[in-house]
Amino acid sequence: xxxxxxxxxxxxxxxxxxxxxxxxxxxxxxxxxxxxxxxxxxxxxxxxxxxxxxxxxxxxxxxxxxxxxxxxxxxxxxxxxxxxxxxxxxxxxxxxxxxxxxxxxxxxxxxxxxxxxxxxxxxxxxxxxxxxxxxxxxxxxxxxxxxxxxxxxxxxxxxxxxxxxxxxxxxxxxxxxxxxxxxxxxxxxxxxxxxxxxxxxxxxxxxxxxxxxx
Amino acid sequence: xxxxxxxxxxxxxxxxxxxxxxxxxxxxxxxxxxxxxxxxxxxxxxxxxxxxxxxxxxxxxxxxxxxxxxxxxxxxxxxxxxxxxxxxxxxxxxxxxxxxxxxxxxxxxxxxxxxxxxxxxxxxxxxxxxxxxxxxxxxxxxxxxxxxxxxxxxxxxxxxxxxxxxxxxxxxxxxxxxxxxxxxxxxxxxxxxxxxxxxxxxxxxxxxxxxxxx
DNA sequence: ATGCTTGGATAGTCCCGCTGACCAAGGAGG
DNA sequence: CCTCCTTGGTCAGCGGGACTATCCAAGCAT
Numbered sequence: 001x002x003x004x005x006x007x008x009x010x011x012x013x014x015x016x017x018x019x020x021x022x023x024x025x026x027x028x029x030x031x032x033x034x035x036x037x038x039x040x041x042x043x044x045x046x047x048x049x050x051x052x053x054x055x056x057x058x059x060x061x062x063x064x065x066x067x068x069x070x071x072x073x074x075x076x077x078x079x080x081x082x083x084x085x086x087x088x089x090x091x092x093x094x095x096x097x098x099x100x101x102x103x104x105x106x107x108x109x110x111x112x113x114x115x116x117x118x119x120x121x122x123x124x125x126x127x128x129x130x131x132x133x134x135x136x137x138x139x140x141x142x143x144x145x146x147x148x149x150x151x152x153x154x155x156x157x158x159x160x161x162x163x164x165x166x167x168x169x170x171x172x173x174x175x176x177x178x179x180x181x182x183x184x185x186x187x188x189x190x191x192x193x194x195x196x197x198x199x200x201x202x203x204x205x206x207x208x209x210x211x212x213x214x
Numbered sequence: 215x216x217x218x219x220x221x222x223x224x225x226x227x228x229x230x231x232x233x234x235x236x237x238x239x240x241x242x243x244x245x246x247x248x249x250x251x252x253x254x255x256x257x258x259x260x261x262x263x264x265x266x267x268x269x270x271x272x273x274x275x276x277x278x279x280x281x282x283x284x285x286x287x288x289x290x291x292x293x294x295x296x297x298x299x300x301x302x303x304x305x306x307x308x309x310x311x312x313x314x315x316x317x318x319x320x321x322x323x324x325x326x327x328x329x330x331x332x333x334x335x336x337x338x339x340x341x342x343x344x345x346x347x348x349x350x351x352x353x354x355x356x357x358x359x360x361x362x363x364x365x366x367x368x369x370x371x372x373x374x375x376x377x378x379x380x381x382x383x384x385x386x387x388x389x390x391x392x393x394x395x396x397x398x399x400x401x402x403x404x405x406x407x408x409x410x411x412x413x414x415x416x417x418x419x420x421x422x423x424x425x426x427x428x
Numbered sequence: 429a430t431g432c433t434t435g436g437a438t439a440g441t442c443c444c445g446c447t448g449a450c451c452a453a454g455g456a457g458g
Numbered sequence: 459c460c461t462c463c464t465t466g467g468t469c470a471g472c473g474g475g476a477c478t479a480t481c482c483a484a485g486c487a488t
Contacts, residue, residue: 003466011311015447018467035453035465045358052354054445056306061445079425086414092270092407097225118419130414137408140266144259144400148384155380156405157412159373164416166369168424170362186358188417191370193306194351195413196406198371200300200344202378203402205332210382211293217435229478232436249434249484268476275476 003029006039010047017047024065025050049186057189063090071185078181085185091129092136105139112153116161167191217243220253224261231261238279239264263400271403277304285399292395299399305343306350319353326367330375381405 007014020026026046029037050068053059059067070076070085095102109131138153167187174180221228234240240260243251264282267273273281284290284299309316323345352367381401388394 004464011313013447014466016445019446021466022468029466031466033454035455035467037466048354048357052358056351056354079421082421083418086417089414091411099225113415118415119422128415128418130411130418133407134411134415137270137404137411140262140270141404141408143262144266144404146397146400146404152380152384156377156409157416159377160409160412161416161420163370163373163413164420166366167417168420170366183360184421186360188414190351190355190358190360192410192413193347194355195370195374195409197305197344197348197351198374199377199406199409200303200402201327201332201342201348202371202375203300203381204297204342204344206375206378206382207293207296207398208333218433227478228435230476233477235435236437243435245435247485249436249486251435 001039001044002036003039006044006047009044010051012047012051020047020050020061023061025061025068049182052186053189056193058090058193059189060090063088067185067189071181074178078177081181082184085181086188087129089129089189091133095136095139101139101142102135105135105142108138108150108153109135112150112157115150115154116157163191163195215253215258216250217253220258220261223258224265226261226265234261234264234275237275239275239282263396266400267403270407272304272407273403274304277302281399281403285395288392292391295395296398299395300402301343303343303403305347309350309353315353315356316349319349319356322352322364322367323349326364326371329364329368330371377405377409 001009003014003017007017010017017026021028026043029039029043031037050064053064053067054061066088067085070081070088073081073084076084141148167184171180171183171187174183215223217228217231221231224231231240235242240257243253243257245251264278267278267281268275280302281299284295284302287295287298290298355362381398385394385398385401388397
């Protein structure tokens with residue numbers, strides 16, 4: 001199929017597809033002659049994937065390139081590939097102030113992982129972007145006098161762990177290794193907005209249950 | 215306290231505070247004379263709240279103004295105020311194509327809510343932004359051949375419902391009505407990044423448990 | 429009186445995700 | 459063969475968002 005058809009079938013304008021090609025998010029098509037290139041189903045799928053990451057997952061274009069680079073790099077082992085891809089995802093900006101709230105949150109988060117018995121507690125603590133995001137979020141809450149106890153935080157963590165188990169169970173249903181890596185990354189990127197939407201719907205529901213529409 | 219001190223104690227530059235004042239995210243200080251304005255602890259708290267929404271919650275400035283407007287509007291009842299604030303939060307962009315995947319996802323999401331016995335199933339279905347976000351996410355996954363069954367989606371939904379119960383339980387520990395509304399909104403905005411961070415950490419953990427660092 | 433600080437206004441900067449205008453190289457119809 | 463339309467590629471520009479640097483006049487401190 002040619003560019004125009006790729007555009008039609010994906011719902012993405014040709015100008016935007018050209019932009020993605022330029023940015024390296026899409027591999028160039030098979031060059032038939034100087035003015036014609038041929039694209040296949042694989043290109044279409046990749047394009048849909050890119051769109052989903054950008055529009056649903058709100059991942060910046062540069063990050064999509066990076067993540068896909070890791071996913072495609074079959075010189076690496078599975079865990080490393082997956083880890084590299086996930087670590088490239090956007091996270092909260094580096095905190096500009098290193099105040100006592102931040103340090104307390106750091107301590108609190110480490111304690112949490114330890115109490116949960118998560119193995120990465122020691123390994124990844126200060127390097128994982130996800131850990132840093134957690135610390136920043138907890139610090140922000142503490143600054144605003146959200147004085148919940150450690151037990152509440154742990155309950156949230158256990159819920160998300162169960163979600164992660166569901167994620168990985170689904171990944172294992174995939175046939176090939178390449179599919180599994182792709183599913184794992186996509187799973188993270190697309191499951192998160194889905195969980196967020198479900199969370200808000202659940203809040204609406206639970207709020208209506210408790211208080212009606214008073 | 216004057217602007218310079220507000221800046222120092224919050225870690226936000228005076229230029230940025232002036233910008234927030236201009237944008238109506240912060241109420242002007244008490245004007246002492248033509249060149250001096252006085253700010254209090256309430257301003258500081260509000261500023262921290264704004265920062266948390268923008269930096270941790272990634273909420274656009276215009277949306278922060280809107281959300282805070284609803285939170286402050288005590289002419290409304292609690293549920294309405296909260297609902298209005300939550301509905302103002304950013305969500306996925308309106309889908310440009312109305313293809314069969316989208317319609318199937320819409321049907322699937324409605325079925326899910328019905329099966330869960332959530333009351334808002336009929337009421338809010340086609341209007342709630344959260345519902346639309348869910349539909350868009352599910353449609354994107356279907357387009358990419360994520361062929362999971364309805365049971366998996368329901369499991370995720372049940373997990374998020376339990377998270378929502380925790381949220382609202384915490385909100386009820388607050389003393390005043392104003393605090394409760396604020397906590398509910400802030401809870402949604404700050405809990406979500408926290409859940410996301412926990413989700414990724416849990417994935418790292420579970421992945422390491424299953425596959426080590428092969 | 430002098431010089432420094434303060435709050436307020438204005439215009440400019442940087443990044444990001446496109447998008448429109450243009451261009452040379454085909455291929456199709458006469 | 460010539461003309462004309464389409465195709466893929468290049469490049470500059472746009473519009474939105476979040477600041478930020480500069481300027482200014484009014485005060486206060488010495």
